[in-house]
Amino acid sequence: MDKKIYLTKKGLEELKKEHDELIKTKRPQTVGRLATARDMGDLAENAEYTAARDELGFIDGRIDELEDLVKNATIIAEKAHGKKSKIVNLGSxxxxxxxxxxxxxxxxxxxxxxxxxxxxxxxxxxxxxxxxxxxxxxxxxxxxxxxxxxxxxxxx
The missing domain is CATH 3.10.50.30 (Transcription elongation factor, GreA/GreB, C-terminal domain)
Structure with a gap:
């Protein structure tokens, strides 16, 4: 990702929180569902397996996207509440x-x-x-x- 990503400090924290939730909770749950569905046998006609596999792909894609965003983030300097500025800029x-x-x-x-x-x-x-x-x-x-x-x- 070559484009600069502008985020407030709060926005960056929210992305990190989402990343942690995916890594620590949602991905392990989905891997567990995938293993359970795999144990059911015939994968060709196993809707639960297909759904869990697709969800895992989505989660892994979102994890990669969040890691790129966090890595390339430029924090927007937030203005002190009520402080006047002369020019409109990011964070204004x-x-x-x-x-x-x-x-x-x-x-x-x-x-x-x-x-x-x-x-x-x-x-x-x-x-x-x-x-x-x-x-x-x-x-x-x-x-x-x-x-x-x-x-x-x-x-x-």
């Missing part, structure tokens, strides 16, 4: 205004983005447009419904 909390509504977003790496938590990726159209901008800057992004304009109200 940005208050923007569009169509009379204020919205607050946190700019994170793509692996941590979560629209429900108002965490947007630096690779998303809005994230890309916000990076490097300052308070009172106006941006415009193309959306399926047309162009949407935003004004940056505050940056933390």
């Amino acid at each position: 909390k940005v208050i923007i205004k569009t169509k009379g509504r204020k919205e607050i977003f946190t700019i994170v790496g793509e692996w941590e983005s979560n629209p429900e938590e108002k965490k947007i990726s630096n690779e998303s159209p809005l994230g890309k447009a916000l990076i490097g901008k300052m308070i009172n800057d106006k941006i415009e992004i193309n959306a399926p419904a047309g162009k949407i304009g935003y004004k940056i109200i505050a940056i933390e």
Whole structure:
């Protein structure tokens, strides 16, 4: 994996926790299910064996992916709560205004983005447009419904 992976400290901890859960719990359980299913005999028509084998493949793939992510992670420096910043960057909390509504977003790496938590990726159209901008800057992004304009109200 050559692409930089940007994560908050919390995001990195969550990936490590998922990795540990897979290694210490889920993989051993699945290997046990696979062994039990193998002992049932005819593997060609053994649905439990096939399901356990497929699940083990998925788990091993996810373990490899998590190890790559952790190895290539660049930690986003988190701002002190309430501390103002002049320029939008990774880790910034940005208050923007569009169509009379204020919205607050946190700019994170793509692996941590979560629209429900108002965490947007630096690779998303809005994230890309916000990076490097300052308070009172106006941006415009193309959306399926047309162009949407935003004004940056505050940056933390």
